[in-house]
Amino acid sequence: MSILKKSSTVRFLAQTIFLLLCSAMTVWASGPKDPSPHGTNIFAPASTPAKSIADLSVLVLVITGIIFVVVFVLLVYSVVKFRGRAKDAGREPAQVYGSTQIELAWTIIPILIVVVLFLATARVIHAIQDAPEPAGAVQVTVIGHQYWWEFRYPKLGIVTANELHIPVSDPGHPTPTFLQLLSADTDHSFWVPELAGKTDLIPNHPNRMWMDPQRTGIFLGQCAQYCGTQHAKMLLRVSVDGPQDFAVWVRAQQGPAVEDAGAIAGRRVFESNACMNCHAVAGTAADGRFGPDLTHLMSRVTIAAGAAKNTHDNLRLWIQDPSAIKPGSLMPAMKLSDTDLDAVVSYMETLR
Amino acid sequence: MSSNAITLPGTQIQARPWVDELHQWLTTVDHKRLGILYILSALLFLAIGGVEALIIRIQLMHSHNNFVSPEVFNRMFTMHGTTMIFFVAMPVLFGFANYLVPLMIGARDMAFPRLNAFSFWLSFLGGLLLYFSFLGGSGLYGAGSAPDVGWWSYAPLGARAFSPGHSSDYWTLAVLVSGFGSIGTAINIIATILCLRCPGMKLNRMPLLVWMNLVMAGMVLFAVTPLSAAQIMLLIDRYLGGHFFDTQAGGSAVLWMHFFWIFGHPEVYILIIPCFAFMSEIIPVFSRKPIFGYPVMVAATVCIAFVSMSVWAHHMFTIGMNSYANSFFTLTTMAVGVPTGIKIFNWIGTMWGGRIQFKTPMLFSIGFLFQFLIAGLTGIMIAASPFDWQLSLSYFVVAHFHYVIVGGILFALFAAFYYWYPKMTGRMLSERLGKWHFWLFLIGFHLTFDVMHIPGILGMPRRIYTYEPGRGWDTLNLIITIGAFIQALAILVFLANLVISYFKGDRAGNDPWDAWTLEWSISSPPPAYNFATVPTVASRRPLWDLKHPEDPDSRYE
Amino acid sequence: MSAVTTSFPNTVAEWQLPSRGKVAMAGLIVAESAIFTIFVVAYLFYLGKSLTGPTPREVLETPIFYTICLLSSSLTIHLAAKCLARGITFAFLGLWLFTIALGGLFLYGTAQEWYRLIYEHGVTISTNLFGTTYYSLVGLHAFHVTAGLIMLVTVAVFGLSGRVGVKQSGHIEVLSMYWHFVDAVWVVVFTVVYVLGR
């Protein structure tokens, strides 16, 4: 028949769900207090835009949390209180068709909540999106390519790839970085959660974003917009440097490639193969733009957009067969002989 | 109260050679049979799409897993998304609409039975076309290549230059063809509801299910058509060398996004409104009270339909719209919460003061209310555009929409299955298996999709086939995968219940739930002609009036 | 409260509902309007965005005559439907055939224009964004005119063999709704392509 031992059922439902929520909350809450050194936690902001977003998010979480609790309590109460009992089987409860006052109440209160939420949100939208670009800002042009990032510093004359270096921004003398976002092929999205929200890189549709990191260190992120086979391995590393370190890095990047007599054989292999059609090495004949600029390859910690550490073995493996590291990447396997391969790798290793 | 009144023999009971039977089903124009065909085809695709989800989950179980290659993974989520939206959710809801709307308004069939059959076969053909891509995707060279551009197929990824071969052609054709099917069905539903109501069934006496399907069908006309138009443009690009979305020739990637989401957002309401419809029928019956605030429910539905036409760009907060556009779409999106909230409150109001019976349909309905509440609130979070700059394209969004779709739509559908299966087959679904199904699915669901919010907050993007260790995502993903398998188990229980109860279930009788709408006044399953005499109604609950002649509803409306 | 009899009170005196043909056609028209809207939006969005020539100003000529043909066919089909409703089958047939002729003339005009664009100016659908959007929008409309003409001709064939009478006037009215819609769309397309677009 109809009525079951419902109260135990209901209680079990409530408990399960509550436990799940609690465990979720603990993980959330532990985030901000104990950010892993290279974390990607949106509640561990290290820069103004990320910070204002995190603050807004907490507000939104609190308001929606309150709504949740209120409605949840109503729901559980009515389910428990008005469960059918064996004794009244067969008799129908009072038939109520509605009530205008109550309907009005639960229309107007939500409207007010929405207004509050909207105003709070609009403020943050304005603060982040319409922020003026100060004179001292560092400018970087970010170009998304299928599965790797190109970074150009137009004012500093630097071209590099995959690992972005920006100066830390002292609130007293802010040196924010403004990124112009372009794409060479499909859509991508620049996302370093602890520094700023994400913005897409779309062909024919230049975008802009900014950040002013207040801590030095390495910040991780990755391409967030699906861009093809290797979207997963289009990782991002942002190195936030102290003013000194940044200046040193800039000077090093501005120079041409180091000429190393010992690597002349490798250089010849590089220049007599298709490598130079796709890669540029400043100061040499190689000026391809399809692949990452290799002038200062050795200044990078990773290769192939973070797919592997920049070690001798990885480099060798990569040049021998990129798909061993990153299947679907747009660099072809060049099928070099072992001697050529070793030569070209040693040449790469001179590019500091 | 389960009335064991003698049931009229259904049409399919007489023994006939099975080929004849099959022929009858394949050539049928009867709305009930087409409804069942829709539902069966959706169940088939649910199993396929579910297996694809499981493949996704196995691959993501831990970092650097090598269960499938990146290419295969990308095909899996594309096929999973496309299948689930276009070939599971839409057809199954159309199936129920087809079956129930004529019965609830006292009509003998849909307005255009042959158009109805045509629409069904179009949509089914679309599904076959999509899966044929596994064979024909790259001509005969790369057998096994299905579309891998995501279910939005953002430009220019879907253009020839970045998606050579034919896999994306199959995708657009499948979506286009099934879209035409949807438009046909929508026109049919509208014409049926407006033109075939039985005497006395004024607009303000229609069951809410009928009302909401009317609104849903109206939305299909406005929302699916932009998608069809965009698909035609994509076909022009891919086959005739057009440049609509060719960024190399000045085409715009952003335009495609707008067109897609002008469809995509109303689409999700097209899916949820029929589920609201199920709730609005099931909750009153098991609370033994009429729906609270009928006119307000109708108004809220219409309001949702209107507002939801102007919120599409909340899927595009990250594409760099200006601050005014971002604010506007934040406001409209949050505004949808108001009419939706009204509905939730009205359902609670319906239970309030009632005598709730915890039959399986009601359990799923309560699950729906609870989960839809949370899902809506996470929706509000990502509607705050700055919050979305962080959460968009991450697993948080994936969690949000599975919460609505699985926690909402699927739960509502299961409720509908348990509620109307007796009408469709003449047999009750097993309550015991039903409870197993409910609890297993509930646990699996929460294990999967509650946990899934966290990797999003910890920066895990969606559509990645693998991830680096050490980001704190490993354990979470393992739990999610386990949850998905529990869901699979629950669905197997459900499928078993459908099959076993068809042969062994208790006889249902005309009116097993003691309900109030017209479909329960006739035998289960209903005869081909539905109503021997066309009924006349005087209120929203005609069967209540019959059962309580001393206190009929018509007195209060 | 178990066995429920299926006898319902029979109280409703008159029960009038709209004709399903008209409702369905209205639904179709709404759907088609949405499709056209998207194409029109795309056309407007891409105005002046072609990377290479030619531009609409250089190659398009305003098809005034053919536009008049199409628009007046709305009038003739309206009159035809009226005649049929009154049972004047002969006048109906005449006006109907005239409508077909006007529609055919319009299509001929489109064909002429395309011929000129392709062979004199070398503009095809893949030339530039103008080509893509122009052929798509005008082509989509021409496709609808063609579909309409096929239906009109079908009716004409039945009409000539004497099978169309007052009884069919409901169907004819539904068909003429469609034709009016095709005309109305042309007004929009015309404005967009030949007025705003140049």
Ligand code: HEA
């Ligand atoms: C049936 C499906 C469904 C439904 C009903 C919804 C409902 C909502 N959705 Fe969701 N959504 C999807 C399916 C759905 N969504 C899908 C499939 C996607 C992603 C597609 C993809 O990217 O692949 C998506 C993505 C998506 C995004 C884009 C995220 C991104 O990609 O960056 C956003 C952003 O605003 C959003 C918001 C909302 C909101 C605000 C609602 C609201 O309608 C919710 C309203 C409900 C409530 C608010 C709860 C009840 C209300 C109350 C108790 C009253 C009090 C409340 C207030 C006053 C706030 N959704």
Ligand code: HEA
């Ligand atoms: C109706 C819509 C719907 C439904 C029901 C589901 C259900 C599920 N989805 Fe899906 N999902 C989407 C719509 C849906 N999804 C969409 C639109 C996307 C976006 C795609 C994109 O990004 O392009 C997506 C993306 C998506 C992702 C993200 C992929 C990525 O970004 O990389 C994930 C990952 O976990 C996922 C998981 C699941 C799981 C575990 C379920 C589970 O609930 C599934 C449970 C069901 C089963 C497990 C089936 C069990 C059946 C059997 C076992 C029967 C076997 C039968 C025989 C052998 C005869 N989904």
Ligand code: CUA
């Ligand atoms: Cu680049 Cu994803």
Ligand SMILES: [Cu+2]
């Ligand atoms: Cu949406």
